[in-house]
Amino acid sequence: MANPSLLILAGDGIGPEVMTEVKKIIDWFGTKRGIAFDVSEDLVGGCAYDAHGTPLTDATMAKALAVDAVLLGAVGGPKYDNLDFSVKPERGLLRLRKEMDLYSNLRPAQCFDALADFSSLKREIVAGLDIVIVRELTSGIYFGEPRGIITEGNERVGINTQRYTESEIARVARSAFELARRRNNKVCSMEKANVMESGILWRQVVQEVHDKDYPDVELSHMYADAGAMQLTRWPKQFDVIVTDNLFGDMLSDLAAMLTGSLGMLPSASLGAPAANGRPKALYEPVHGSAPDIAGQGKANPIACILSFAMALRYSFDLGDEASRVEQAVEKVLADGLRTADLMGPEGGTPVSTSAMGDAVVAALDASL
Numbered sequence: 001m002a003n004p005s006l007l008i009l010a011g012d013g014i015g016p017e018v019m020t021e022v023k024k025i026i027d028w029f030g031t032k033r034g035i036a037f038d039v040s041e042d043l044v045g046g047c048a049y050d051a052h053g054t055p056l057t058d059a060t061m062a063k064a065l066a067v068d069a070v071l072l073g074a075v076g077g078p079k080y081d082n083l084d085f086s087v088k089p090e091r092g093l094l095r096l097r098k099e100m101d102l103y104s105n106l107r108p109a110q111c112f113d114a115l116a117d118f119s120s121l122k123r124e125i126v127a128g129l130d131i132v133i134v135r136e137l138t139s140g141i142y143f144g145e146p147r148g149i150i151t152e153g154n155e156r157v158g159i160n161t162q163r164y165t166e167s168e169i170a171r172v173a174r175s176a177f178e179l180a181r182r183r184n185n186k187v188c189s190m191e192k193a194n195v196m197e198s199g200i201l202w203r204q205v206v207q208e209v210h211d212k213d214y215p216d217v218e219l220s221h222m223y224a225d226a227g228a229m230q231l232t233r234w235p236k237q238f239d240v241i242v243t244d245n246l247f248g249d250m251l252s253d254l255a256a257m258l259t260g261s262l263g264m265l266p267s268a269s270l271g272a273p274a275a276n277g278r279p280k281a282l283y284e285p286v287h288g289s290a291p292d293i294a295g296q297g298k299a300n301p302i303a304c305i306l307s308f309a310m311a312l313r314y315s316f317d318l319g320d321e322a323s324r325v326e327q328a329v330e331k332v333l334a335d336g337l338r339t340a341d342l343m344g345p346e347g348g349t350p351v352s353t354s355a356m357g358d359a360v361v362a363a364l365d366a367s368l
């Protein structure tokens with residue numbers, strides 16, 4: 001049987017730096033565990049624009065649709081800030097998400113014990129935290145029409161539209177309920193039903209899906225602004241949070257600081273199961289291209305490494321191997337290794353991006 005296929009789109013800024021560390025781990029699985037992947041690489045984002053005048057070529061899009069899983073680094077950067085909107089690096093990523101129909105974006109926020117003192121919140125608030133934000137990823141205000149900048153009278157008007165169909169809400173709600181059943185069986189749905197019609201529909205549909213098919217799961221509803229407050233007040237009250245595209249984007253960056261650093265947060269973007277039972281999938285860190293530290297060996301590769309662990313779990317049924325990677329990460333953190341984003345008064349051993357990757361590989365070796 002052919003090896004499972006992976007398409008690596010490292011992208012811009014720190015994307016290629018953190019992806020280099022993931023490639024060490026992919027190689028480790030090939031040589032030490034006999035789990036080999038057919039890996040191909042291509043361009044996305046600003047680097048694709050530089051090479052082809054577009055942030056994602058049709059050929060790369062076709063490859064992404066054909067492989068078992070896509071691993072993405074990050075896109076964007078100041079060099080591309082003034083490009084026409086249609087060819088901005090971020091459009092490449094959004095096209096991948098839309099055309100692969102990756103409607104369910106799992107963004108776990110787990111606080112490793114070794115980092116509990118490093119979070120901007122007190123240890124007792126974050127220690128042991130393990131929540132997942134399920135972000136709707138292919139609709140809402142990111143994609144709704146009408147959109148654009150128009151002229152009305154003598155001034156410009158910027159327009160975006162929040163739009164959700166009931167089936168779009170229902171499918172992401174199902175994904176959250178299914179996930180909750182494999183965890184602590186609790187879902188909190190966040191919207192702004194007090195001010196937005198799309199929020200009213202969101203709340204109704206999530207409740208209907210729950211009552212019909214998931215009555216065993218504990219469901220609550222919260223306004224997203226109050227949800228942001230509760231996430232910082234007592235985040236351990238949550239298990240799975242399901243929310244729309246824009247709220248999910250913001251709440252997951254907020255959740256990053258519960259874990260210590262944005263450099264720690266992985267994500268899995270999943271579509272509906274295909275004929276082989278597996279979903280179309282793209283795995284990427286929650287963080288961006290971090291132009292302020294790019295090219296300096298300072299980036300934390302853990303978010304990208306943990307995203308690969310999610311690929312092992314969700315695309316390749318290798319949950320035990322995913323746990324092996326997660327435990328290796330936990331070990332290097334417990335050993336005190338810290339990239340620059342994790343350095344604080346608590347101290348630790350400062351390491352570069354590549355030394356952190358090497359240490360995870362060494363911890364994987366030690367796990368055998």
Ligand code: NAD
Nearest residue numbers: 074075076077262263286287288289290292293299300341
């Ligand atoms: P960012 O996530 O790139 O950086 C925010 C801050 O977090 C910076 O101070 C950065 O140094 C730090 N940081 C991020 N990742 C880190 C890591 N792995 N290790 C250590 N520190 C890390 O967000 P931004 O600055 O708002 O955006 C920069 C560019 O990235 C923009 O073009 C944006 O559109 C893009 N972006 C892309 C993605 C993606 O590709 N999925 C996600 C977010 C932002």
Ligand code: IPM
Nearest residue numbers: 075076090093094249286288
């Ligand atoms: C993310 C990013 C993206 C988003 C951008 C780069 C398109 O912020 O993945 O969180 O807004 O979804």
Ligand code: MN
Nearest residue numbers: 249250253286
């Ligand atoms: Mn974001």
